Amino acid sequence: MIDTAVLKQKLGDLDEDGVQALLDEFAAGTPSAEETQQVVEACQQGMEIVGENFEAGTYFVGDLMYAAQILTAALEQLKPLMSAGGGQAAKGTVVLGTVAGDIHDIGKNIFKALLEAAGFSVIDIGIDQAPSAFVETAKTNGAEIVALSGVLTLSIASMKETIEALAAAGLRDKVKVMIGGNAVSAETCEFIGADYWSKNAAAAVKQGLTYVS
Numbered sequence: 525m526i527d528t529a530v531l532k533q534k535l536g537d538l539d540e541d542g543v544q545a546l547l548d549e550f551a552a553g554t555p556s557a558e559e560t561q562q563v564v565e566a567c568q569q570g571m572e573i574v575g576e577n578f579e580a581g582t583y584f585v586g587d588l589m590y591a592a593q594i595l596t597a598a599l600e601q602l603k604p605l606m607s608a609g610g611g612q613a614a615k616g617t618v619v620l621g622t623v624a625g626d627i628h629d630i631g632k633n634i635f636k637a638l639l640e641a642a643g644f645s646v647i648d649i650g651i652d653q654a655p656s657a658f659v660e661t662a663k664t665n666g667a668e669i670v671a672l673s674g675v676l677t678l679s680i681a682s683m684k685e686t687i688e689a690l691a692a693a694g695l696r697d698k699v700k701v702m703i704g705g706n707a708v709s710a711e712t713c714e715f716i717g718a719d720y721w722s723k724n725a726a727a728a729v730k731q732g733l734t735y736v737s
């Protein structure tokens with residue numbers, strides 16, 4: 525197993541070659557799905573360092589974009605390792621998307637990969653999605669779970685509007701609503717009337733399994 529603290533720092537430092545070398549070493553060691561999850565979490569923490577540097581004014585939007593590029597490449601490499609241990613039968617349908625006004629999708633894509641590895645059928649409607657897109661897709665596909673991703677503070681308002689739209693369409697009792705991303709908390713979950721919140725995709729998948737079992 526690689527040193528995840530070093531990986532976190534290398535991502536925070538935007539050291540693309542350093543991150544790549546560590547991931548190559550990791551992949552060569554035939555890691556378990558659990559170890560892969562630890563590496564994904566280290567990457568997530570590395571992005572927090574990037575965010576802190578952005579807030580402090582030492583990194584700029586270009587640095588955020590570069591960080592996103594490094595993490596997207598890392599995720600592509602880690603994805604096949606997330607389901608180590610074998611896939612499972614189809615579990616249920618999840619409609620997943622990033623809410624209106626927000627274009628961040630790296631965390632959403634990690635959650636999607638883990639859901640699929642656990643056997644869920646995932647309909648990913650993409651980024652910056654209006655409440656109506658979640659409602660229509662959930663209705664058409666008889667989804668059990670609607671999963672809302674968002675990292676901006678303003679995404680909370682979009683999540684609330686999406687849940688209100690689900691209720692107006694008569695779907696609120698038929699689906700479980702999960703929210704995730706940097707912006708969510710226990711308070712926001714309660715405030716907007718979601719069923720579950722998490723900043724940890726692996727824990728959220730476990731919760732999702734309880735909804736469909």
Ligand code: B12
Pocket residue numbers: 567568571572573574575576578579585588589591592625626627628629630631632634635671672673674675676677678702703704705706721722723724725726728
């Ligand atoms: C990379 C990045 C970008 C990239 C995004 C690229 C992409 N394809 O996603 C780019 C450059 C495009 C970008 C743009 C902007 N960004 Co930006 N960005 C980031 C950064 C550094 C990392 C985000 C990330 O990928 N994190 C890693 C992932 C893995 O973590 P995650 O999203 O939380 O996901 C995990 C969990 O939360 C969970 N999860 C995710 N979704 C879901 C959903 C469900 C249902 C569940 C259960 C779980 C779950 O699973 C994941 C794995 O465990 C963050 C800093 C931060 N700390 O988040 C800033 C940050 C989010 N950005 C910020 C800002 C301000 C912006 C811009 C406004 C900048 C600008 N001036 O233009 C724009 C906004 C554009 C828009 N309208 O959305 C601020 C937001 C501040 C705020 N409070 O609102 C942050 C926090 C930086 C900061 N500290 O100031 N950004």
